[in-house]
Amino acid sequence: EVQLLESGGVLVQPGGSLRLSCAATGFTFSNYDMSWVRQAPGKGLEWVSTIRGNGDTTYYADSVKGRFTISRDNSKNTLFLEMNSLRAEDTAVYYCATRNWNYGGASDIWGQGTMVTVSS
Amino acid sequence: EIVLTQSPATLSLSPGERATLSCRASQSVSSYLAWYQQIPGQAPRLLIYDASNRATGIPARFSGSGSGTDFTLTISSLEPEDFAVYYCQQRGNWPLTFGGGTKVEIK
Numbered sequence A: 001e002v003q004l005l006e007s008g009g010v011l012v013q014p015g016g017s018l019r020l021s022c023a024a025t026g027f028t029f030s031n032y033d034m035s036w037v038r039q040a041p042g043k044g045l046e047w048v049s050t051i052r053g054n055g056d057t058t059y060y061a062d063s064v065k066g067r068f069t070i071s072r073d074n075s076k077n078t079l080f081l082e083m084n085s086l087r088a089e090d091t092a093v094y095y096c097a098t099r100n101w102n103y104g105g106a107s108d109i110w111g112q113g114t115m116v117t118v119s120s
Numbered sequence B: 001e002i003v004l005t006q007s008p009a010t011l012s013l014s015p016g017e018r019a020t021l022s023c024r025a026s027q028s029v030s031s032y033l034a035w036y037q038q039i040p041g042q043a044p045r046l047l048i049y050d051a052s053n054r055a056t057g058i059p060a061r062f063s064g065s066g067s068g069t070d071f072t073l074t075i076s077s078l079e080p081e082d083f084a085v086y087y088c089q090q091r092g093n094w095p096l097t098f099g100g101g102t103k104v105e106i107k
Helices: none
Strands: A003-007 A018-025 A033-039 A045-051 A058-060 A068-073 A078-083 A092-099 A114-118 B004-007 B010-013 B019-025 B033-038 B045-049 B062-067 B070-075 B085-090 B102-106
Touching: A003 A092, A018 A033, A018 A092, A018 A114, A033 A068, A033 A078, A045 A068, A045 A078, A045 A092, A045 B085, A058 A068, A078 A092, B004 B085, B010 B019, B019 B033, B019 B085, B019 B102, B033 B062, B045 B062, B070 B085
Parallel strands: B010 B102
Antiparallel strands: A003 A018, A018 A078, A033 A045, A033 A092, A045 A058, A068 A078, A092 A114, B004 B019, B019 B070, B033 B045, B033 B085, B062 B070, B085 B102
């Protein structure tokens, strides 16, 4: 079964750090660019970051540039998001998703999301 | 950054009615626009890619049109499971951006 499973979301204090993981099963992970998308409570979707399939190129939203780092381990079929200097406005459900070029680079597979809460 | 403006914010319709959702881009994104459906508590689901192509398994009542800066998602006859929030997303330029969403609610 094709699946993405996020983990690592917790309650963290402002200024703290966190690493999210996304485990992929059921497809050839290294063939896909991957993204993180977040959704603050009651709000819309916000793209956070994307990494190419071979990991050589990364892209970030201005809101997280310099604080977040996306990476992947293709040998373990896992995507990561290292989050530093966390702020209250980073509170959100974080989804990992594929970028499928069979669908024009749109995201056809999504995880169920992991909740990150930044609060003192 | 390309800003996507979706309208209306809320659409109140009855099952069986036609829904027309709009997404306007602040500059041309060619045909590089996707539509997603999100039911509360669930992850988004891809409906349409490259403006007018249905993703695998998406019913024919969903259709997309447009290019450049103006795009439309049409649901020809609303089914009970279609009441949800719909988002457009562009991949024409970095950063990728989403619209603010249109909520389709039961009238």
